[in-house]
Amino acid sequence: MPADPVTDLLTFIxxxxxxxxxxxxxxxxxxxxxxxxxxxxxxxxxxxxGRYLVRRDESSLIAVAVGxxxxxxxxxxxxxxxxxxxxxxxxxxxxxxxxxxxLGVEVYGGPILATFxxxxxxxxxxxxxxxxxxxxxxxxxxxxxxxxxIPNLAIHMNRTVNDEGLKLxxxxxxxxxxxxxxxxxxxxxxxxxxxxxxxxERVRAWELGAVDTQAPTRYGRRQxxxxxxxxxxxxxxxxxxxxxxxxxxxxxLAILAVFDHEEVGSESFKGAASSFLPDVLGRIARALDMPxxxxxxxxxxxxxxMTHARNPAFPWAYExxxxxxxxxxxxxxxxxxxxxxxDAVGSAWFARLCEQAGVPCQHYVHRVDLPCxxxxxxxxxxxxxxxxxxxxxxxxxxxxxxxxxxxxxxAAMIAVLRTFYDEPGAADG
Ligand SMILES: [Zn+2]
Numbered sequence: 001m002p003a004d005p006v007t008d009l010l011t012f013i014x015x016x017x018x019x020x021x022x023x024x025x026x027x028x029x030x031x032x033x034x035x036x037x038x039x040x041x042x043x044x045x046x047x048x049x050g051r052y053l054v055r056r057d058e059s060s061l062i063a064v065a066v067g068x069x070x071x072x073x074x075x076x077x078x079x080x081x082x083x084x085x086x087x088x089x090x091x092x093x094x095x096x097x098x099x100x101x102x103l104g105v106e107v108y109g110g111p112i113l114a115t116f117x118x119x120x121x122x123x124x125x126x127x128x129x130x131x132x133x134x135x136x137x138x139x140x141x142x143x144x145x146x147x148x149x150i151p152n153l154a155i156h157m158n159r160t161v162n163d164e165g166l167k168l169x170x171x172x173x174x175x176x177x178x179x180x181x182x183x184x185x186x187x188x189x190x191x192x193x194x195x196x197x198x199x200x201e202r203v204r205a206w207e208l209g210a211v212d213t214q215a216p217t218r219y220g221r222r223q224x225x226x227x228x229x230x231x232x233x234x235x236x237x238x239x240x241x242x243x244x245x246x247x248x249x250x251x252x253l254a255i256l257a258v259f260d261h262e263e264v265g266s267e268s269f270k271g272a273a274s275s276f277l278p279d280v281l282g283r284i285a286r287a288l289d290m291p292x293x294x295x296x297x298x299x300x301x302x303x304x305x306m307t308h309a310r311n312p313a314f315p316w317a318y319e320x321x322x323x324x325x326x327x328x329x330x331x332x333x334x335x336x337x338x339x340x341x342x343d344a345v346g347s348a349w350f351a352r353l354c355e356q357a358g359v360p361c362q363h364y365v366h367r368v369d370l371p372c373x374x375x376x377x378x379x380x381x382x383x384x385x386x387x388x389x390x391x392x393x394x395x396x397x398x399x400x401x402x403x404x405x406x407x408x409x410x411a412a413m414i415a416v417l418r419t420f421y422d423e424p425g426a427a428d429g
Contacts (some may be wrong), residue, residue: 019059026241051063076421087106122144124146133348254421301381305392340378341390
């Protein structure tokens with residue numbers, strides 16, 4: 001683990017403005033920790049004690065540390081997601097009118113739209129470029145300085161904004177101010193070509209999000225809080241990474257599985273509802289002659305995703321007994337309707353892991369008369385048939401362009417995940 005995991009987390013988030021960047025950064029860091037990449041299209045050479053990583057597309061990734069005795073003992077999986085809600089730029093030309101060019105956007109997942117107004121936005125994601133040889137290749141893209149904006153309507157024309165909140169129509173109000181009018185010009189394609197140093201006609205397609213240029217930071221009297229974009233759920237990806245770097249299982253497998261598309265329901269060829277994790281597990285089990293059907297029933301999946309912290313400004317939003325405080329440890333997330341996968345056995349087991357790691361444990365239950373969010377936990381549990389516990393660190397302003405959390409909880413989560421990977425027995429029966 002780096003000397004200061006929080007500083008490293010903020011660096012990781014800053015350099016991961018899109019799920020494709022997150023996938024690339026995770027792969028590079030795992031590579032540095034000795035994980036050898038295996039491609040799904042190749043045949044695999046897998047050995048006891050080996051460390052491997054597999055990517056599906058660029059934004060979903062599975063890292064596996066194989067135990068010395070892989071056919072004995074449980075499989076310990078930490079799951080998380082690489083994507084965050086936001087605005088995605090449409091493929092068409094910029095809208096022109098009133099002397100202004102604006103980039104049309106689609107809403108990805110459930111962002112707090114009002115938080116995207118009046119921010120110094122840039123574009124980040126991936127661009128598909130046509131090469132000189134006629135083949136297409138994906139290139140990561142992150143422009144370092146502000147390039148677009150959603151200016152608010154002045155209060156003089158919106159007198160009720162402080163009483164009723166800022167209401168933004170995705171179609172009319174969210175298109176990103178991108179430049180002054182240049183009639184007939186495919187402005188974004190031309191600008192992307194220039195930024196990438198290629199002719200505009202080589203820019204074939206893109207998946208680009210509008211992201212904040214403000215760097216993540218600490219704040220508070222003791223610098224005990226952090227503010228950053230994408231804490232949900234890059235903080236859990238980073239905690240899983242830090243634990244995985246040290247995983248040296250004696251038996252079974254230790255796995256970190258991070259997926260794209262959680263914020264839009266996980267149903268895609270690389271999402272948590274896809275065949276990715278079962279496929280990788282099946283291939284490893286066949287390569288090592290593991291009795292998977294006997295090992296899975298004693299295995300665990302820890303679905304790590306951020307949860308809601310108590311916010312003293314909005315006491316009506318939760319019951320105090322059921323909402324965790326920041327800087328007071330990770331929380332087990334519980335929902336009787338299985339929006340979170342934790343059950344009593346899993347909750348007690350996670351609390352024991354926290355005890356072993358020397359960190360406090362809390363719990364979260366959503367206010368019963370409000371609809372609860374969900375995670376990859378129930379989805380992956382359904383696909384794999386593995387007992388799953390949904391856990392997460394408490395945070396404020398989930399799905400804002402700039403979220404906040406406690407600085408001290410991050411090291412606590414890393415400690416629990418490390419204990420999980422090291423625990424010899426895991427589940428019985
Ligand atoms: Zn999440």
